[in-house]
Amino acid sequence: MNSPPRPPTTNHLRGHPREFEQIIQEKSQNFVGREFVFTGINNFFDRHRHGYFTIIGAPGSGKSAILAKYVTNNPQVIYYNAELEGKNRADEFLKVVCTQLIDWLHDLRTPPQPSPQARREQDLRIPPQPSPQARKEQDFSQLGGVPDNATEGSWFLSLLLQQISDELEPHQKLIIAIDGLNCIDRNSQPPSTNLFYLPRYLPDGVYFLLTRRPFLREKSGLLIETPSQSLDLADYPEENRRDIQAYIQSYLTPLTPLTPLPYEGRGGQDYSSHLVGEGLGERSSFKSWLSNHQINEEEFCDRLTTDSENNFMYLSQIISATLGGFYPEPFQYNQLTSVLGAYYQQHLQNMISFEQEEGFNIAVLNVLVQQKQPISVEAIAHIIDADEYEVEEVLENWLEFLQQQRIAEEIHYSLYHSSFRHWLSRQQI
Numbered sequence: 001m002n003s004p005p006r007p008p009t010t011n012h013l014r015g016h017p018r019e020f021e022q023i024i025q026e027k028s029q030n031f032v033g034r035e036f037v038f039t040g041i042n043n044f045f046d047r048h049r050h051g052y053f054t055i056i057g058a059p060g061s062g063k064s065a066i067l068a069k070y071v072t073n074n075p076q077v078i079y080y081n082a083e084l085e086g087k088n089r090a091d092e093f094l095k096v097v098c099t100q101l102i103d104w105l106h107d108l109r110t111p112p113q114p115s116p117q118a119r120r121e122q123d124l125r126i127p128p129q130p131s132p133q134a135r136k137e138q139d140f141s142q143l144g145g146v147p148d149n150a151t152e153g154s155w156f157l158s159l160l161l162q163q164i165s166d167e168l169e170p171h172q173k174l175i176i177a178i179d180g181l182n183c184i185d186r187n188s189q190p191p192s193t194n195l196f197y198l199p200r201y202l203p204d205g206v207y208f209l210l211t212r213r214p215f216l217r218e219k220s221g222l223l224i225e226t227p228s229q230s231l232d233l234a235d236y237p238e239e240n241r242r243d244i245q246a247y248i249q250s251y252l253t254p255l256t257p258l259t260p261l262p263y264e265g266r267g268g269q270d271y272s273s274h275l276v277g278e279g280l281g282e283r284s285s286f287k288s289w290l291s292n293h294q295i296n297e298e299e300f301c302d303r304l305t306t307d308s309e310n311n312f313m314y315l316s317q318i319i320s321a322t323l324g325g326f327y328p329e330p331f332q333y334n335q336l337t338s339v340l341g342a343y344y345q346q347h348l349q350n351m352i353s354f355e356q357e358e359g360f361n362i363a364v365l366n367v368l369v370q371q372k373q374p375i376s377v378e379a380i381a382h383i384i385d386a387d388e389y390e391v392e393e394v395l396e397n398w399l400e401f402l403q404q405q406r407i408a409e410e411i412h413y414s415l416y417h418s419s420f421r422h423w424l425s426r427q428q429i
Contacts, residue, residue, distance in 0.1 A: 033243030060313025213400030
């Protein structure tokens with residue numbers, strides 16, 4: 001139903017670091033839609049010779065899945081995930097990415113290998129050449145490897161990017177994808193530096209593809225002077241709703257062994273019988289569940305779409321729990337799965353600092369929990385008898401967990417999902 005995201009011109013296909021392979025596979029499974037995002041990415045890459053493209057979205061809105069799917073369809077893209085434990089520090093990022101870039105540079109400098117027949121003929125005429133591994137070690141030696149002080153700034157990363165840029169063919173691209181910029185430990189580097197020491201300037205043919213939660217522009221953590229563009233998923237409610245419905249329909253649509261899964265078909269992948277078998281089982285169970293409860297499929301899709309509030313994390317958990325028998329009665333989602341509970345617990349820990357103004361933060365949070373409708377800074381300050389500036393400062397620190405809505409020329413705030421608000425209302429905060 002969607003056209004594929006066009007892969008950048010390149011001759012270099014490689015696997016990703018082992019610690020990232022599993023999350024790429026998990027996040028890209030059962031993928032549907034998001035074509036408007038892929039179109040935005042490709043249009044930016046086509047229009048600019050280099051630059052930064054950032055996908056912004058609330059928790060659970062599908063950012064990681066989008067990036068994983070893009071990388072799955074374009075395996076030459078260098079991938080890094082800052083959400084994994086131990087991977088949110090600048091020094092770790094630079095070591096991992098610079099090592100991959102040295103591999104990239106080696107591949108660019110290594111001529112295509114001849115066929116076996118041509119190699120035999122060459123062996124009769126040409127003295128033995130260094131093996132690919134020897135050439136790689138020579139490249140590594142010429143660069144000095146990843147020096148110890150490479151993690152002290154962007155100098156070595158920028159050096160590698162420039163050298164790769166110099167080797168790229170016309171229209172060839174180097175793309176570095178980083179998932180979860182909001183998870184970066186800013187204390188792992190000086191406060192005045194770019195997150196992960198990302199370069200202020202980029203050479204031709206070099207692009208960064210980033211994801212992060214909503215943030216205050218003045219606190220972006222990035223000072224760049226190169227083309228950049230952001231795509232906020234919240235600005236596309238209708239597209240998100242269609243993709244949510246497509247995701248639900250993927251569990252209701254019968255499949256045959258010859259029918260591609262709904263989330264496939266954009267990257268030329270094979271369709272494994274294992275996946276098709278799983279799909280048939282899930283769909284059969286879902287249809288039986290709906291039939292037993294005398295629920296019309298269209299009614300179920302509309303109700304679940306509304307309840308999801310365009311949040312894929314919530315939706316996927318509800319569907320999985322329903323298939324697993326966690327919800328014996330339809331649309332009774334008061335009890336949350338352990339996964340969602342742990343997810344919301346992380347939100348709460350990030351929002352409430354027990355070292356700075358714990359009581360004030362809790363007071364602001366309790367107002368948001370009690371309000372079903374968006375509320376203004378002025379109204380919150382009035383309820384808790386506080387200064388508006390102090391309330392606004394707290395809300396700015398919580399932007400990744402909030403929705404903003406302009407009402408009568410004034411910004412109003414609410415928690416990003418009703419399920420999160422309901423969970424908070426049951427906590428002893």
